[in-house]
Amino acid sequence: MTEDLTRQSAAVLAAAIAAKEVSAQEVATAHLERIAAVDGVVHAFLHISSDSAMAQAKRVDEKIAAGTEVGPLAGVPLALKDVLAMHGEPTTAGSRILQGWKPPYDSTVVARLRAADIVILGKTNMDEFAMGSSTEHSAYGPTHNPWDLTRIPGGSGGGSAAALAAFEAPLAIGTDTGGSIRQPAAVTGTVGVKPTYGAVSRYGQIALASSLDQPGPCARSVLDTALLHAAIAGHDPMDSTSLNAAVPDVVAAARRADIRGMRIGVVKELSGDGYQAGVSQRYHEALSILEDLGATIIEVSCPHFEYALGAYYLILPSEASSNLARFDGMRYGLRTGDDGANSVEQVMSLTREQGFGPEVKRRIMLGTYALSSGYYEAYYGQAQKVRTLITSDFNAAFANVDVLVSPTAPTTAFKLGEKLDDPLAMYLNDVATIPVNLAGICAMSLPVGLAPEDQLPVGLQIMAPAMADERLYLAGGALEAALVDRWGHLLIEEVPSL
Amino acid sequence: MTSISRDEVAHLAHLARLDLGAEELDHYASQLDVILQAVARISEVTADDIPAMSHPVPMTNVFREDVVTASLNRADVLSMAPAVEDDRFKVPRILDEE
Numbered sequence: 001m002t003e004d005l006t007r008q009s010a011a012v013l014a015a016a017i018a019a020k021e022v023s024a025q026e027v028a029t030a031h032l033e034r035i036a037a038v039d040g041v042v043h044a045f046l047h048i049s050s051d052s053a054m055a056q057a058k059r060v061d062e063k064i065a066a067g068t069e070v071g072p073l074a075g076v077p078l079a080l081k082d083v084l085a086m087h088g089e090p091t092t093a094g095s096r097i098l099q100g101w102k103p104p105y106d107s108t109v110v111a112r113l114r115a116a117d118i119v120i121l122g123k124t125n126m127d128e129f130a131m132g133s134s135t136e137h138s139a140y141g142p143t144h145n146p147w148d149l150t151r152i153p154g155g156s157g158g159g160s161a162a163a164l165a166a167f168e169a170p171l172a173i174g175t176d177t178g179g180s181i182r183q184p185a186a187v188t189g190t191v192g193v194k195p196t197y198g199a200v201s202r203y204g205q206i207a208l209a210s211s212l213d214q215p216g217p218c219a220r221s222v223l224d225t226a227l228l229h230a231a232i233a234g235h236d237p238m239d240s241t242s243l244n245a246a247v248p249d250v251v252a253a254a255r256r257a258d259i260r261g262m263r264i265g266v267v268k269e270l271s272g273d274g275y276q277a278g279v280s281q282r283y284h285e286a287l288s289i290l291e292d293l294g295a296t297i298i299e300v301s302c303p304h305f306e307y308a309l310g311a312y313y314l315i316l317p318s319e320a321s322s323n324l325a326r327f328d329g330m331r332y333g334l335r336t337g338d339d340g341a342n343s344v345e346q347v348m349s350l351t352r353e354q355g356f357g358p359e360v361k362r363r364i365m366l367g368t369y370a371l372s373s374g375y376y377e378a379y380y381g382q383a384q385k386v387r388t389l390i391t392s393d394f395n396a397a398f399a400n401v402d403v404l405v406s407p408t409a410p411t412t413a414f415k416l417g418e419k420l421d422d423p424l425a426m427y428l429n430d431v432a433t434i435p436v437n438l439a440g441i442c443a444m445s446l447p448v449g450l451a452p453e454d455q456l457p458v459g460l461q462i463m464a465p466a467m468a469d470e471r472l473y474l475a476g477g478a479l480e481a482a483l484v485d486r487w488g489h490l491l492i493e494e495v496p497s498l
Numbered sequence: 499m500t501s502i503s504r505d506e507v508a509h510l511a512h513l514a515r516l517d518l519g520a521e522e523l524d525h526y527a528s529q530l531d532v533i534l535q536a537v538a539r540i541s542e543v544t545a546d547d548i549p550a551m552s553h554p555v556p557m558t559n560v561f562r563e564d565v566v567t568a569s570l571n572r573a574d575v576l577s578m579a580p581a582v583e584d585d586r587f588k589v590p591r592i593l594d595e596e
Contacts (some may be wrong), residue, residue: 104574211553239559241553276517310537321514328515330589335580344590346513353517361516365507366530367525368514378541379534386540391551423529424536442555466554 005030010076010170010224017075020064024057024075028119031077035168037122038498043143044153044163046082047090048122053077056119065335072251073227074117079163079172083121083130083156084215086110089211094128094156097327097334097355107204108236109173109215109383114229121169124159128357129324130180130208132156133429136420144416145188146495147456151413154184160218161188165495171228172218177208178312179409179433181216182445186408186459189447189491191225191406191476192218194433196466198243201236209319210241212309212312212437220492222446222476226254229469232288243465244399252471257477260294264475265401269305270432276411278451282458283407286448290405290475290484298401304386308435311386313427314379315438321367324360327352328357362423391439398465403475406432408445408459436463444472446480447491455492502530 005013005027016022020256032050039045060075080086083093085103087110092098106114113120127137135143135158145153146165147377153162157174161184166173176194185192193216200215207213217228233247266287275283291297329335329351330344356364370379397404409429419426436443445459460479464471484490507527511518518526540549572585 083592100548101578104570104578126534173566237562241557243555302545306541307540310540313537314540325515329580331587332578333580338581338590340590342590343594344592346517347590348515349512349517352515356516361518361522362526362529362533364514364516365510365526366533368510369502369506369530369534372510379537381550382540382544383537384552385544385548387551388548389543391554424532427533439552 004036006167008170009221010219010227013076013170014073017060018064018070023424024060024119025054027075028053028057028077028121028378030120031169037169038166040167041124041144041149041498042146042162042166043141044079044159044166044168045122046092046125046140046159049089049120050087053119053121056114060119066407068346069180071116071231073171073231075119077119077121077169078113078173079122079124079160079223080110080120081157081160081172081174083175083206084109084124084173085206086120086123090123091206093130094126094140094358095355096139096357097351099334101333103204105204108201108238109232110204112232118231122426124163124172125159126159127156128360129206129320130156130175130177131320131359131363133179133183133426134222134416134419135159136212136416137458138341138355139357142416145413146498147189147413150415151456152187152416154187154413156180157184157218161185161190161192164175164188164190164218164220165492166498169470170220171224172216173211173232174218175205175215176437178316178437179430181218182433182443182459182461183409183429185218185445187413187457189457189495190218190220191222191444191446192216193225193229193444193472194436194442195233195469196243196442198241199233199442199469201239201242201249203236203238207323209316210323211319212316214437221490222473222480223254226250231454243467248467248470250473253473254477256474257481259290259475259478262403262475263401264290264315265294265298265397265404267305267397267404267406268299268301269303270406274410275407276451279407279409279411279458281458282311282449282451286460286479287405290479293478293482295376300397300401300404302397302435304389304393305435307386308390308438309427309431311383311390312430312434314383315387317363317367318370319367320378321364321371324364327355343402359423384397390435394435394439394441394465402464403471404463408432408461412454412456412458432461441466442469442472444476446476448479448483449491450494502527502534
């Protein structure tokens with residue numbers, strides 16, 4: 001291969017590596033050099049694992065030289081969100097409280113990536129403990145959107161999405177609790193999938209809200225996303241909420257990309273007011289393309305979605321306040337104020353005060369309030385009922401349609417700093433992505449063009465029932481192919497050079 | 499729903515083991531108020547007969563075979579601890595002095 005290795009898709013790279021046209025070590029080196037050249041301005045990575053990446057690439061080359069069978073993504077580099085434990089490599093979840101921590105074990109996602117012969121380049125930036133929509137809540141400074149360095153790359157997985165858009169890696173892993181894979185994909189012109197809850201193991205993912213969290217694949221094309229999805233999904237005895245069921249054939253669906261006869265539901269409550277003009281425009285254009293491709297567009301109503309944001313911002317902080325109780329400065333991570341005079345409780349309070357950032361403290365207190373005696377039923381209990389209503393809305397909709405669509409985010413990437421002091425305005429970014437997590441179903445975001453007014457990417461969200469993840473790839477693959485026909489290339493090719 | 503006072507925020511901070519400063523208490527009191535008022539709208543639709551949903555996949559008693567496997571490497575684990583003594587985590591005093 002003579003072209004720039006960092007501009008290739010994962011599928012093309014894997015085929016070239018398997019055919020010995022290029023070595024995994026050459027591919028890894030090209031990406032590490034790209035990171036060295038551009039990450040100073042993008043700041044997608046918190047940690048570069050050059051040594052372990054080159055060692056893994058060498059193992060892949062040796063396997064291929066020896067004629068050993070390798071996986072369909074063997075030798076392809078990947079950017080890993082810093083919320084997933086990787087043995088011996090720094091894992092901070094974007095928090096000061098875990099600075100310097102090196103996990104004594106691999107998360108299941110990392111174990112599967114290793115088993116698939118994928119080369120992990122490093123750990124990507126994120127909002128602290130995945131709380132945020134902009135990466136501005138990272139304790140290590142924000143990531144910049146490669147489309148416009150003065151703008152946010154989305155969050156919480158902004159580092160993973162920016163690494164893809166900056167051609168620092170062709171594959172990335174994110175985690176999605178309320179949109180943290182899909183919203184960054186939307187604002188960076190990349191593809192991201194939140195699989196069905198339980199499809200990808202959460203073992204070794206630093207927990208935010210356990211009933212909502214789900215790791216998932218991110219890439220620059222639908223097929224690459226499907227290949228990564230297939231590599232990480234599947235039952236895991238280490239996660240008691242892991243689905244013990246066959247993984248849908250997402251790769252075949254991405255390749256088939258045929259939506260003739262598919263019934264596509266437009267969620268009325270997610271396509272009306274409140275969207276930036278260019279977002280609405282590209283969204284409606286995408287709908288007519290889907291129709292041209294042979295799908296039937298049907299308007300459906302999900303009347304309880306307007307309460308999803310409220311329920312989410314009670315359930316998430318409640319679960320987070322409980323999950324984050326483990327960061328007490330006793331067994332790992334930061335410890336502050338241990339002067340011999342302070343009690344264990346004083347040391348815990350001082351450690352947590354210094355180790356957590358403002359958004360984390362805000363949500364811990366919100367959750368502590370919602371779970372506290374006298375308020376539990378009024379807040380957490382009521383939010384759980386809304387969750388039932390949202391799920392019923394989805395079930396009713398999916399009785400008549402195969403997938404649902406909406407814009408992924410209300411706006412294109414906003415300016416860094418624009419919403420940092422207004423938590424509620426920040427939370428509103430997630431209005432279209434949150435219902436999916438509450439119901440535990442699956443969804444994809446893929447790019448459908450640039451908003452005319454600011455020339456920034458717009459994402460379309462496709463939602464499918466639980467364990468029907470292949471439908472995301474069927475519809476997403478078909479739409480992507482039609483858009484590539486129109487543009488002559490993927491949207492990401494239009495990203496300005498850094 | 500009630501509005502949240504500075505004293506309540508101080509109590510929450512204690513429950514959550516956060517040693518918040520005076521300025522932070524004021525800041526969070528006003529922000530939590532705004533957020534709670536926004537989310538409280540959910541009570542418009544939550545009738546008594548709607549079941550609560552705690553989890554997207556209803557599962558109970560998920561078992562696996564009771565197979566003996568290696569535990570984490572002790573040296574790896576202890577090397578990440580803030581303080582260690584005699585192969586154990588060393589913690590600050592837990593009991594008040596007499």
